[in-house]
Amino acid sequence: MRGSSFGYLIKVGVRSVFKNRLMSFASIGVLTACMLLIGSAGMLSLNVNSIVGYVEDQNEVVVFADDNLDEDELQNLDLDLHSMDNIRDIQFISREQTLEEFNEKSEEGLGFEEGDNPFPNAFRLSVDDLSRLSETVTKLQGLEGVIEVNAPTDIASTIVSVKQAVYIGGSSIVLILAIVALIIIANTIKITVFNRRKEINIMKFVGATDTFIKLPFFVEGMVLGLLAASLAFFILWGGYEYLVTWMDGNQSALFMMFKDQIIPFESIALMMYGAFAAGGVLIGVGGSMIFVRKYLRV
Structure with missing residues (x-):
């Protein structure tokens, strides 16, 4: 494929995001919501582990x-x-x-x-x-x-049990939310591709190769994934900072006791955004490719 054709297909993919605004908005909204749920569960698990670790060190x-x-x-x-x-x-x-x-x-x-x-x-x-x-x-x-x-053997036994429960519970919640997110997002992408099946069939009948047809969807899925990841990341960051500030302002006794153990979002921001971006791109691109392939068989 020539460079000019490659550049053209990338432009088509990016343009398709705005051309199909309704379905793009739906895909981004669903993916953002799912990432927020998974990210919130992950942050809760990390903070509880940090607090339990602090209590553990005091024994x-x-x-x-x-x-x-x-x-x-x-x-x-x-x-x-x-x-x-x-x-x-x-x-x-x-x-x-x-x-x-x-x-x-x-x-x-x-x-x-x-x-x-x-x-x-x-x-x-x-x-x-x-x-x-x-x-x-x-x-x-x-x-x-x-x-x-x-x-303190009795206290140690309790702390170990709490730590195991947090790990198992947190991992289970994240896993369940990830599976639910994949199912919802897969169906959203499926509807998006279904609405454009005629466009795919026409391109196929006029002699376009599978790669030529897939690339715009690949780019579109990647753009949607990155947009959703960025949106979810900044919403989670803002919500987390607001919650920490609100708890600090209320002078909660429990919060003041473990204030220094609350994980600053900045310390895991890069890792969180990387996970969101990788997950968004993987789901967006993977979902698009899976369902586009179905309509290439004509």
Whole structure:
């Protein structure tokens, strides 16, 4: 195909978007609505995961050491802790430091003297994977010099369950919406192509090749997909920023608690637009090509 013919077919494809305004508007509207639903579900899932991850990071495990351990033995215990997997952010808390903090927070007359220090040396640490907390606690209890391990196992179990539920629920919602979107969009494109079946048949009868006929529809589908993706992207961005601003203005206690964990739209804007654009073009072009092929068989 010559360059002039190729350029002509691209112009025809772009012109067809405006020539068939009613069906183009319907296709863009349906595709935009479906992308908004999928994008909103995705943003909700990302933010819930971010908040759950923050709560997960706040859970600490405290390992209490035997009072009879000397400095070398405490150092060996510290090395054992650093050599274990699923553990990070290890902090040594001396019994003197614990006593000082307790006395500062206690009411006058309720503190302990230096010689009556009842607190043991301890290590405060965080775990990487809360789903393995019970396994990690068992290993910690087996270390030489450890007398007790204080871990929020019940809270960890709840957080892990919530995280799994959010992942499964979010993925299921996005998948269901994507399937519904594909069905609706496929039918919309099918109607669009059906309304132009005579145009396709005439071109076929006068000797036009399949590629010559398909290219304008290919371009048209790509333009419709990109327009819908851009429209959905900016509507989602504006709606998301409005919602965050509204929640911030209401000074909601829950929002203020997790304000720093709310994902800024700018941080995922490029990824979101890329997904919208790829999905829009794939659906627009793919749908057009599938249904145009039916009317090429004359």
